[in-house]
Amino acid sequence: METTDARLRDLEAQAFRTGRTLAEHSTKLGEIETQQRTAFSNIDSLGDAIGAPGERTITQRLDSIEGELSDVKGELGDVKRLLAALLRAQGLDPDQT
Numbered sequence: 001m002e003t004t005d006a007r008l009r010d011l012e013a014q015a016f017r018t019g020r021t022l023a024e025h026s027t028k029l030g031e032i033e034t035q036q037r038t039a040f041s042n043i044d045s046l047g048d049a050i051g052a053p054g055e056r057t058i059t060q061r062l063d064s065i066e067g068e069l070s071d072v073k074g075e076l077g078d079v080k081r082l083l084a085a086l087l088r089a090q091g092l093d094p095d096q097t
């Protein structure tokens with residue numbers, strides 16, 4: 001009977017160690033999946049920003065970005081002028097606020 005009890009304790013201990021090892025591996029796999037998902041997302045984002053190979057030259061891409069920035073600057077200038085006009089309409093000097 002003692003031999004059976006000892007053998008059962010050994011099997012339980014081995015099962016516990018195996019379960020713990022599997023849980024550790026599962027955790028590591030989850031971390032790796034998260035890292036891969038992040039890496040692939042970053043690659044996709046870069047691919048979207050750059051475009052397909054041969055689609056446009058780097059100069060064309062930079063010109064496109066520059067044009068978009070110019071449009072944004074123009075829109076910000078319009079907003080600034082609108083806010084200045086609203087301040088003046090309120091009797092406030094935009095240069096003083």
